[in-house]
Amino acid sequence: MTQNTPPKLITAAILVIGDEILSGRTKDKNIGYIAEYCTSIGIDVKEVRVVPDDEAEIVQAINALRHKFTYLFTTGGIGPTHDDITADCVAKAFGVTIDEDPRALAMMMERYKQEDLNAARRRMARIPAGADLIANPVSKAPGFKIGNVITMAGVPLVMQAMLDDISAKLETGVKMLSQTLEAGGLPEGIYGAALGDVAAANAEVSIGSYPSFKDGKFTNQIVIRGRSESAIAAAAKAVQDMVANLTADKNPL
Amino acid sequence: MTQNTPPKLITAAILVIGDEILSGRTKDKNIGYIAEYCTSIGIDVKEVRVVPDDEAEIVQAINALRHKFTYLFTTGGIGPTHDDITADCVAKAFGVTIDEDPRALAMMMERYKQEDLNAARRRMARIPAGADLIANPVSKAPGFKIGNVITMAGVPLVMQAMLDDISAKLETGVKMLSQTLEAGGLPEGIYGAALGDVAAANAEVSIGSYPSFKDGKFTNQIVIRGRSESAIAAAAKAVQDMVANLTADKNPL
Numbered sequence: 001m002t003q004n005t006p007p008k009l010i011t012a013a014i015l016v017i018g019d020e021i022l023s024g025r026t027k028d029k030n031i032g033y034i035a036e037y038c039t040s041i042g043i044d045v046k047e048v049r050v051v052p053d054d055e056a057e058i059v060q061a062i063n064a065l066r067h068k069f070t071y072l073f074t075t076g077g078i079g080p081t082h083d084d085i086t087a088d089c090v091a092k093a094f095g096v097t098i099d100e101d102p103r104a105l106a107m108m109m110e111r112y113k114q115e116d117l118n119a120a121r122r123r124m125a126r127i128p129a130g131a132d133l134i135a136n137p138v139s140k141a142p143g144f145k146i147g148n149v150i151t152m153a154g155v156p157l158v159m160q161a162m163l164d165d166i167s168a169k170l171e172t173g174v175k176m177l178s179q180t181l182e183a184g185g186l187p188e189g190i191y192g193a194a195l196g197d198v199a200a201a202n203a204e205v206s207i208g209s210y211p212s213f214k215d216g217k218f219t220n221q222i223v224i225r226g227r228s229e230s231a232i233a234a235a236a237k238a239v240q241d242m243v244a245n246l247t248a249d250k251n252p253l
Numbered sequence: 254m255t256q257n258t259p260p261k262l263i264t265a266a267i268l269v270i271g272d273e274i275l276s277g278r279t280k281d282k283n284i285g286y287i288a289e290y291c292t293s294i295g296i297d298v299k300e301v302r303v304v305p306d307d308e309a310e311i312v313q314a315i316n317a318l319r320h321k322f323t324y325l326f327t328t329g330g331i332g333p334t335h336d337d338i339t340a341d342c343v344a345k346a347f348g349v350t351i352d353e354d355p356r357a358l359a360m361m362m363e364r365y366k367q368e369d370l371n372a373a374r375r376r377m378a379r380i381p382a383g384a385d386l387i388a389n390p391v392s393k394a395p396g397f398k399i400g401n402v403i404t405m406a407g408v409p410l411v412m413q414a415m416l417d418d419i420s421a422k423l424e425t426g427v428k429m430l431s432q433t434l435e436a437g438g439l440p441e442g443i444y445g446a447a448l449g450d451v452a453a454a455n456a457e458v459s460i461g462s463y464p465s466f467k468d469g470k471f472t473n474q475i476v477i478r479g480r481s482e483s484a485i486a487a488a489a490k491a492v493q494d495m496v497a498n499l500t501a502d503k504n505p506l
Contacts, residue, residue: 016301018461019459019461019478020461020463020476021284021285021288021301022288022297022298022299022300022301023288023289023292023298023429023431023478024285024286024287024288024289024290024291024292024298025289025292025431025433025463025476026463027285028281028284028285031274031281031303032274032277032279032280032281033277034277035274035275035276035277036276036277036278037277038277039276039277039278044275045275045276045277046275046305047275047302047303047304047305047310048269048274048275048301048302048303049300049301049302049303050284050300050301050302051300052299052300053459053461057300079441079445079462079464080441080442080445081441081444081445081448081449081461081462082445082448082449082452082453082460083452083459083460083461083462112442116442118442118443118445118446119445119446120441120442120443120444120445120446120449121442121445123445124442138466139466139471155464155465155466155471156466157466158466176276178276178278180278188332188333188334188373189333189365189369189371189373189374189377190371190373191334191373192332192333192334192335192371192372192373192374192376193371193372193373195334195335196334196335196373199335199336200335206272206306206336207335207336208271208272208273208306208334208336209332209334209336210273210278210279211332211408212408213391213392213408213409213410213411218392218408223273223278225272225276
């Protein structure tokens with residue numbers, strides 16, 4: 001198979017907004033979820049940032065990341081309380097107005113009676129001008145997409161439902177594929193040099209070595225990532241040969 | 254109590270380095286741990302970034318964050334394999350040389366025999382010039398601190414041991430205290446406006462409202478954060494009064 005055309009790459013960043021993540025009170029569950037989701041549909045997450053509930057910091061991060069990547073996913077800060085300032089920050093970053101959006105109010109009225117749509121709840125219908133809405137089947141108040149910025153809730157179940165709604169409308173590229181190999185009980189320090197040689201000889205893929213520590217000992221996995229199945233297979237063969245050789249060295253007949 | 258001197262604030266950022274976090278293969282466990290740890294000792298984490306195993310991206314992030322905050326904690330990329338490039342990136346960011354450090358080798362020889370210190374393992378003894386070492390009681394290969402940058406392993410148990418070693422040597426500020434109140438079953442949309450008033454009237458603290466979704470319904474917590482116990486107590490009283498009033502409104506006699 002010839003590969004003269006470089007594969008189309010679609011990239012993304014994730015911006016997590018919230019003091020509660022930075023204080024450690026709430027342990028983020030969205031970064032890993034969005035990252036894995038994006039990888040599975042052919043979007044490469046290239047950067048993540050977490051910033052506090054501070055307008056200047058949020059606007060600066062939105063502008064830095066939306067210009068750098070195909071998409072920017074934000075999570076958090078679109079609820080009904082005073083500390084929910086993400087929608088305003090997105091509007092400010094894009095230099096557009098923000099107002100109550102009749103489409104958003106209509107979605108919310110699937111859940112709320114007219115008389116229950118008080119000022120706080122109507123805050124959740126404030127959408128930057130020009131944005132498309134993202135459905136929220138869990139609690140109705142929508143997320144939105146403006147330009148390449150996708151603004152979602154922070155509550156994981158709501159965020160996940162919004163991601164399902166918007167993902168079908170996103171451009172995706174050639175999927176990053178991966179193959180995970182066990183290092184056969186070898187320590188990283190034993191195969192480090194040889195693995196570096198394998199990586200250098202298989203430049204079409206990227207090869208990572210990932211130790212984990214459990215019950216007092218390390219176990220290691222070697223992960224090969226790339227967009228060509230044949231290149232991954234070739235590198236996997238080289239890694240398996242390397243592990244077999246080193247294992248034989250350690251256990252000579 | 255008069256408070257004429259503003260409290261000393263010590264800030265930090267966390268930089269997580271690793272393709273495996275951005276692909277979603279590995280779910281980060283270090284951000285939440287470091288954030289909570291820092292909060293408990295009087296260091297405010299103000300920003301987090303995750304970047305890939307890419308020299309230019311790592312160096313740029315190190316320089317952006319080390320100039321912005323009192324401390325920068327990095328995790329990941331200091332093992333013995335070719336994809337472990339963090340130490341070199343830190344050296345590059347500081348414009349210093351990097352070489353095998355006899356102190357690091359000595360630490361590693363508590364675990365390895367001389368003849369087992371091969372080229373890959375010796376990579377872990379490469380330390381930027383001028384850095385202090387951070388002990389690693391788990392697997393011996395040290396982390397290091399240069400200037401205000403603290404470079405630690407990515408494996409959570411190793412990172413946690415390194416954080417224990419270095420934390421006693423860090424400057425800490427007045428601790429951020431917090432009090433968490435249950436919202437008494439009230440929806441955020443019911444107390445949103447009133448809570449905004451409480452927040453505006455208690456500007457010495459920051460007040461956040463945090464919904465979580467479980468078993469088909471939201472439950473909400475209100476968190477008051479600040480550095481003065483009396484200011485937190487006053488705000489907590491105001492929040493409790495607010496919840497009681499709104500609950501009485503909902504359940505009139």
